[in-house]
Amino acid sequence: MYGALSNGCGSLTAASVSELNDYIQRLISCDEGLQTVYVQGEISNFTDHRSGHLYFTLKDEQSAIRAVMFRREAAGLRFRPSDGMRVTVFGRVDVFKAAGQYQLYVSLMQPDGIGNLALLYEQLKAKLTAEGLFDAARKKKIPRYPRKIGVVTSPTGAAVRDIMNILGRRYPSADILLYPSLVQGNEAPSDIAKGIRWFSDHQAADVLIFGRGGGSMEDLFAFNTEEVVRAVAACRIPTISAVGHETDWTLSDFAADLRAPTPSAAAELAVPDRKELQSRISSLGDSAINAVYDLLKRQRKELDRFGSARTMRMPQVLLEERELQLARLGEKLESSGKFRLEKAEHALQKASASLDALSPLSTLARGYAVVYREADNQKEMLFRASSVKEGDSVTLRFADGSVRACAEKIDLNKKKQLSKKER
Secondary structure: OOOEEEOOOOOEEEOOHHHHHHHHHHHHHOOHHHOOEEEEEEEEEEEEOOOOOEEEEEEOOOOEEEEEEOHHHHOOOOOOOOOOOEEEEEEEEEEEOOOOEEEEEEEEEEEOOOOHHHHHHHHHHHHHHHHOOOOHHHOOOOOOOOOEEEEEEOOOOHHHHHHHHHHHHHOOOOEEEEEEOOOOOOOHHHHHHHHHHHHHHHOOOOEEEEEEOOOOHHHHHHHHOHHHHHHHHHOOOOEEEEEOOOOOOOHHHHHOOEEOOOHHHHHHHHOOOHHHHHHHHHHHHHHHHHHHHHHHHHHHHHHHHHHOOHHHHOHHHHHHHHHHHHHHHHHHHHHHHHHHHHHHHHHHHHHHHHHHHHOHHHHHHOOOOEEEEEEOOEEEEEOOHHHOOOOOEEEEEOOOOEEEEEOOOOOOOHHHHHHHHHO
16 A cells, blocks of 8 residues: 555555645546546536635535636636536536645536526526616617618618518518628627627618527527627617527527517518508598598588678678767767867867966056166166165056156055064
8 A cells, every 4th residue: 555655674654645636636536437438417616706616515415525717718608607506517526735625627517407508598688687788668669660770780781681681571661780790600799799789880871780590599599699689789770689480588688679589570560561551641632631621611601601701792781880889980070089079179268267366467457557777788687665866766566557757755654664663
């Protein structure tokens, strides 16, 4: 046994732990059956380390084995492992010498039961749903009469022929812009997403159709990738998803503004039918003509009603009535004017009498005179005898003329003189 080595003198020398682990590792590494193994089991104690390595235990009903999947291999997984998931792994058995345990070094991993693609589909759907990419509130309305229609699909597939034929038949006035794209294979997701982003960035169409014909889940899986789904959700113009057959549902269907069951149906949903439009226009034209006829009919009845009126049959009657009304109005105007004039004359006479009563001429006519003195071509009215001195020349104005006089003697009121002495 490797653990009891002879030193040549009949005694035994013990092996170190490292030597024992090295020996076991060499034994395992020499066994070709342990270098390429497929193992099926249930994941437990799963750890997604921040280094990118995956650590877990693979178990069944009776036993378990430790396993590790290094970052380089783990980066290629298209699903997220978790506890309780049944998987089939491919790898090798080796010894982790530091811990003295053997374990599985996993290179490939595939889920059992639901399948790798289906699991990836469900996991990505849950993630994007939580982000709100599939919310109905985000959906844009498909334009009713688009002038430009964008198409992202394979230029050689049956889908593009169906779309072109139906668009040309139903709505030939629209321009169709095709962005040729791969729709299957590893390069398809980036190609499809690039075409969708091009239409969005350039606002090159009023509505965008993307998709392909039917196929297996693997054939359609480009439209289930995160890159394509995010491009559809971020597109600034309305989108119609046309992937596969009616029973095929991809994540791009959920992100699009409208899902069509087939590419042909997408073309029908994108544009109106020319024949239906022509029929509708014809119907609207008939309705307009009937409306005009009805209007003319009503106007004709109204015209006939006016034409049958007495004034229209005998217009002189209307003229006579208007002349009579005019004469009556003239009489009222004349009467009113005369009354106003008499009232104004009476008011004028009354005001004139009031003015005459206040006029100085009236006072003079009653025997009074106005005395004034002229000096420097100005007349000074004299109201008191004390304002005149003996020898002053004054003028006396009477009602019928004036008299110039010279003051010979001034006689003042004695009461007034006493009052002056008192002051």
